[in-house]
Amino acid sequence: MIIKICPCFLFFLFYSFDPGQNIVTLKIGASKCNLLIHKKSGAIASLISLHDNENTGVNAYKALGKDFKYNLLELKHTGNKLIAFRLSKRIYKIDPNRIFSDIGIRKTLIMHGKFSTAALQQVRQFRTMLLKLYSYRHTHNYIISLHNNTDNLFIYNKYEFWVIIGFLIYLAGSFFIYIYANQLDPKFIYNYWFLTNIFYIIKNVLFAIGIHTYVKNDRKNMSIKISALI
Numbered sequence: 717m718i719i720k721i722c723p724c725f726l727f728f729l730f731y732s733f734d735p736g737q738n739i740v741t742l743k744i745g746a747s748k749c750n751l752l753i754h755k756k757s758g759a760i761a762s763l764i765s766l767h768d769n770e771n772t773g774v775n776a777y778k779a780l781g782k783d784f785k786y787n788l789l790e791l792k793h794t795g796n797k798l799i800a801f802r803l804s805k806r807i808y809k810i811d812p813n814r815i816f817s818d819i820g821i822r823k824t825l826i827m828h829g830k831f832s833t834a835a836l837q838q839v840r841q842f843r844t845m846l847l848k849l850y851s852y853r854h855t856h857n858y859i860i861s862l863h864n865n866t867d868n869l870f871i872y873n874k875y876e877f878w879v880i881i882g883f884l885i886y887l888a889g890s891f892f893i894y895i896y897a898n899q900l901d902p903k904f905i906y907n908y909w910f911l912t913n914i915f916y917i918i919k920n921v922l923f924a925i926g927i928h929t930y931v932k933n934d935r936k937n938m939s940i941k942i943s944a945l946i
Contacts, residue, residue: 740849744842745801745808745835749793751849754778762787762850765862766812767797773862786860789850798828801838808835813861815843875933878926882919889915 738753754777763786765774777788791812793799798809809828814820821839825831871877890912897905 742842742845742849744799745803745838747793747799747801749791749799751846752788752790752792754788754790756782756785756787759785759787761860762789763860763862764789764791764850766791767863768793768795769797770862770864772864777862788862791846803832803835803838806830806832806835808832808838810839815839816847873929873933875926875930878922878929882922882926885922886915886919889918 738755740751740753741748742751763773763777765788768791774788774790777784777786797811799812800807800809802808808825808830810821811824811828814824818836818840821836821843822831825835825839893905893908893912
């Protein structure tokens with residue numbers, strides 16, 4: 717079955733084994749990506765997932781079953797956040813969450829590499845196809861965008877975790893040696909003093925991991941702030 721959305725582009729609609737799911741192939745430049753449409757009977761709104769590397773929300777949606785009365789539009793491309801496409805032997809990259817205004821398209825092209833008028837036009841057409849496909853399938857007025865950053869859920873992605881663990885391990889390993897240093901035979905203390913050096917090295921390694929984590933998160937936060945301006 718072929719659905720013609722605009723004169724220049726054709727969408728090919730395939731039905732999977734799941735009767736509530738359709739797969740539509742969208743073209744941008746010389747590249748393609750798939751839009752998975754999970755449709756629920758009596759849905760009150762639609763969720764849309766544009767970043768292909770954010771799957772926690774999508775998995776939660778699927779786990780909720782048929783009683784969860786929301787549709788889901790899931791954009792699948794390379795498994796990454798950005799969509800990369802080839803046009804006239806050049807590779808362009810866009811954040812699909814930033815394509816719903818011409819200013820956003822221009823800025824996301826510049827931010828992620830190259831800009832050209834031809835690429836701008838391709839992304840415009842891709843945006844038009846995506847919105848027309850949505851309006852073709854859904855008549856209600858609500859769209860909810862799905863996002864998730866699962867790395868923020870884990871404590872080891874916080875630099876404070878590594879600093880605190882470093883202190884705890886060092887103090888736990890050397891506490892009693894320092895406490896009894898003036899009460900025991902110096903030769904006896906000397907035989908076990910190497911343990912404090914071992915725990916000191918472990919502490920410094922954990923501190924280094926903490927510093928690396930802090931720098932990595934700082935760069936990520938800066939990227940998020942820049943993206944929020946687009």
